[in-house]
Amino acid sequence: MAVACAALLVSLAAASCAAPARPTRAGARAIPAAQEPPGTASRAPATAADAPTTTTAMPPATPRAAAGGVASTAASRQRPYPVREVTLALVDTSRPTVSHGREISRSRALTTLVWLPDAPGRWPLVVFAHGFEVGPAPYEALLEAWAAHGYVVAAPEFPLTDAAVAGPYLDESDIDHQPADVRFVTDSLVAAGGPLASHIDPRRVAVAGHSDGAETALAASIAPAPAGEPAYRAVIAMSVQPLPGVASTANPPILVTQGDADTINPPAYGYQTWDRAAAPRYLLILHGGGHLPPLEAGSRWLAGVEATTESFLDCYVAGDAAATAIAAAAGSSPLFSLYRG
Numbered sequence: 001m002a003v004a005c006a007a008l009l010v011s012l013a014a015a016s017c018a019a020p021a022r023p024t025r026a027g028a029r030a031i032p033a034a035q036e037p038p039g040t041a042s043r044a045p046a047t048a049a050d051a052p053t054t055t056t057a058m059p060p061a062t063p064r065a066a067a068g069g070v071a072s073t074a075a076s077r078q079r080p081y082p083v084r085e086v087t088l089a090l091v092d093t094s095r096p097t098v099s100h101g102r103e104i105s106r107s108r109a110l111t112t113l114v115w116l117p118d119a120p121g122r123w124p125l126v127v128f129a130h131g132f133e134v135g136p137a138p139y140e141a142l143l144e145a146w147a148a149h150g151y152v153v154a155a156p157e158f159p160l161t162d163a164a165v166a167g168p169y170l171d172e173s174d175i176d177h178q179p180a181d182v183r184f185v186t187d188s189l190v191a192a193g194g195p196l197a198s199h200i201d202p203r204r205v206a207v208a209g210h211s212d213g214a215e216t217a218l219a220a221s222i223a224p225a226p227a228g229e230p231a232y233r234a235v236i237a238m239s240v241q242p243l244p245g246v247a248s249t250a251n252p253p254i255l256v257t258q259g260d261a262d263t264i265n266p267p268a269y270g271y272q273t274w275d276r277a278a279a280p281r282y283l284l285i286l287h288g289g290g291h292l293p294p295l296e297a298g299s300r301w302l303a304g305v306e307a308t309t310e311s312f313l314d315c316y317v318a319g320d321a322a323a324t325a326i327a328a329a330a331g332s333s334p335l336f337s338l339y340r341g
Helices: 008-012 137-148 163-169 172-190 212-222 267-276 302-318 321-330
Strands: 083-092 097-099 102-105 108-117 123-129 152-156 200-210 235-238 254-259 281-286 336-340
Touching: 083 137, 083 172, 097 163, 097 172, 108 137, 108 172, 123 137, 123 172, 123 212, 123 302, 137 152, 137 302, 152 172, 172 200, 172 212, 200 212, 200 302, 212 235, 235 302, 254 267, 254 302, 267 281, 281 302, 302 336
Parallel strands: 123 152, 123 200, 200 235, 235 254, 254 281
Antiparallel strands: 083 108, 097 102, 108 152, 281 336
8 A cells, every 4th residue: 555654753742642742754744633544444533624632641741760769861861771681480370271171270370571671760561462372582672672762571471372381282262361461460560579660660551462462462451450550551452353342442542553464364453453442542554564574573664663662652651752752763664654543
């Protein structure tokens, strides 16, 4: 589809970000407040004039990290940060692991890979859900980029949908239990006294995922947070299918990314998910992009995906709009089109 890319930075600098307006990148055009993606019967307004003008307000912008309880403006301007990786052996003892109807464990082992800035401060948290069979490994370049941008990024290995972990017990139907896995990992990481609690700001938490993991993330984002635990401020759903039996989702701010050459989760699935989502909602189309390859290291789409997702997180999770200038890197690429509703 020969559609010029939107000015991603400008599109994401909406009033809902509680951020000052930023200049339009030269040679780029702004996307109207709502625009219908091709090939979908949308409930979006027919014209920009009919577009909704109210969005969810965020708290005032704050510096990215706080050190010793005091916000550190200098630290928020020193990106990309060096990144370190930690592996946590998390186990949810309250739920069993059941493969194809057979209980194989009385608990759920959720080994979690964590990337975080190797710098002082408390950082926003993103919990990432991988797709079926592949585990977190194919997404490492993207997740490490988020960490270098100023986020703690946690990616659990799901016990029955990561082929390397599940072995003969691989069972895609276990996706139904993965939203609770994501919540368990989230709550474990933000818990006082947890192994990384001193590095995480529990007020700023988001969830993201790809393919089956995107459905997992979306389902987790709309589930009520347990008493005393943080609600998710935003959700990123990449190559997602609509949640079954759900006509509309009462989600937090959402970014859907979708390759228009995806043959596993066809483009219509991503468009439908975006169409059913509550505003503010964003749809990033990756022209020529398939299912997983655009997110892997070395892909021609990866830099633009990194820039757009980071800008989205900066806006709705960190509340640190001054840091979103990095999104200009994808501002005029013909590989992308961005829609907002």
